[in-house]
Amino acid sequence: MSAKRIAILGSTGSVGRQALELIAASDELTVCALAAGRNWQLLAEQVGRFKPQAVALADVRAAEELTRATAGVCVLSGPEAMTELVRRVRPDMVLTAMSGSTGLPATLAAIDCKADLAVANKESLVMAGQIIMTSARSAGINVLPVDSEHSAIFQCLHGQQRGAVRRVFLTASGGPFRTWPERRAGQASLQEVLNHPTWQMGRKVTIDSATLMNKALEIVEAHWLFDLPAEKIEVLIHPESLLHGAVEFADGSVLAQLGSPSMATPIAFALHYPRRPARASAPLDLAAAGGLHFERVDRRRFPAVELGFEVLRRGGTAGAILNAADEAAVAAFVAGRIPFGRIVEIVREVLNSSSVNPEVTVESILAADAEARRRAEALIGAVEAGSGGRRQPQA
Numbered sequence: 001m002s003a004k005r006i007a008i009l010g011s012t013g014s015v016g017r018q019a020l021e022l023i024a025a026s027d028e029l030t031v032c033a034l035a036a037g038r039n040w041q042l043l044a045e046q047v048g049r050f051k052p053q054a055v056a057l058a059d060v061r062a063a064e065e066l067t068r069a070t071a072g073v074c075v076l077s078g079p080e081a082m083t084e085l086v087r088r089v090r091p092d093m094v095l096t097a098m099s100g101s102t103g104l105p106a107t108l109a110a111i112d113c114k115a116d117l118a119v120a121n122k123e124s125l126v127m128a129g130q131i132i133m134t135s136a137r138s139a140g141i142n143v144l145p146v147d148s149e150h151s152a153i154f155q156c157l158h159g160q161q162r163g164a165v166r167r168v169f170l171t172a173s174g175g176p177f178r179t180w181p182e183r184r185a186g187q188a189s190l191q192e193v194l195n196h197p198t199w200q201m202g203r204k205v206t207i208d209s210a211t212l213m214n215k216a217l218e219i220v221e222a223h224w225l226f227d228l229p230a231e232k233i234e235v236l237i238h239p240e241s242l243l244h245g246a247v248e249f250a251d252g253s254v255l256a257q258l259g260s261p262s263m264a265t266p267i268a269f270a271l272h273y274p275r276r277p278a279r280a281s282a283p284l285d286l287a288a289a290g291g292l293h294f295e296r297v298d299r300r301r302f303p304a305v306e307l308g309f310e311v312l313r314r315g316g317t318a319g320a321i322l323n324a325a326d327e328a329a330v331a332a333f334v335a336g337r338i339p340f341g342r343i344v345e346i347v348r349e350v351l352n353s354s355s356v357n358p359e360v361t362v363e364s365i366l367a368a369d370a371e372a373r374r375r376a377e378a379l380i381g382a383v384e385a386g387s388g389g390r391r392q393p394q395a
């Protein structure tokens, strides 16, 4: 059997790098294409090691450096480069491991090329889940979740009757501020926000895990991936991050998936699907864990979670608005323009003040995204003006 040809979009990031290590350790998988934003140095190393057919960098200058550093590999560049890469290389599977809304066009191109999708880029599902899932169904491709919670639910649903699902549970560690005094958490520094108690992840998803906006995005992601209404999706705080997701069925049975908090497990599951790969992973020592704890989300303390349900209630382009406002607010926090505690307030205000377009097309989604960023920027500017100008960037 020939090896499955995989394109990794976002190969220099946290998910992308872990995926490459898994592919390096497998005879059944091979890399056919790699893409990133601007980190040409790491991409050049990856080209030397994995010998892809072609690569893409969004940043044109960085692509010029990469072309100089690598001989004989086709380098595409610019904002359309990832999409062109997918169309040119026609992989068997595309792993969307890029961060942010820029992932949408390449995700749609992958479906167009009938490549299976391993989806880490939840943003594309939050923005355009209806379009992605409808086109994936008509293209007859697999859409495999990489997010650990959704991978867990996918595994629990396998072979089950969909009509028998009563509820699904998404777990959340609660992030670094679960037990902090609220006012102190609102003023947390970037370094404190990035100090996640259980997961090692990229910067944006780590910041979203501290506000719990990540769970709002995951509620919308679960809705589209598993065709579930809001009433059937529940979020539980689970500080140990050992139980990633669970499904309750009509007979009262609950199936759950557990594992050490390592993204390598769900990434490997998606890459190798439908085969479950043997891996040298650290065994889960439940006795050493001592206990598994669960709490309901304190919605006053973590108001972000409710915004996920609000998006499902409003439908249409609401997901695109939520995602764009969050990207803008998180970027403003990283740039030192707003305090951590203002991120969720800004996102909520943008969502509440925006009208949702019920017509979901790529154009209406992009328009909603642009308008939400404009509204978020106005609110960010007002916070800056109120605090007497720019704070120190936090990088």
Ligand SMILES: NC(=O)c1ccc[n+]([C@@H]2O[C@H](COP(=O)([O-])OP(=O)(O)OC[C@H]3O[C@@H](n4cnc5c(N)ncnc54)[C@H](OP(=O)(O)O)[C@@H]3O)[C@@H](O)[C@H]2O)c1
Residues within 6 Å of the ligand: 009, 010, 011, 012, 013, 014, 015, 016, 035, 036, 037, 038, 039, 040, 057, 058, 082, 096, 097, 098, 099, 100, 102, 120, 121, 122, 123, 146, 147, 148, 199, 200, 201, 202, 203, 204, 205, 263
């Ligand atoms: N990390 C996790 O454990 C985890 C868990 C669940 C879900 N996810 C999801 O997986 C996705 C990736 O997360 P991550 O933590 O791996 O992010 P990350 O470490 O920040 O990496 C982001 C990747 O995206 C690339 N990128 C950024 N802008 C781009 C653009 N305009 N065009 C092409 N590539 C671009 C980056 O390239 P450069 O390095 O060149 O900037 C990098 O390769 C996100 O959607 C996240 O929500 C991540």
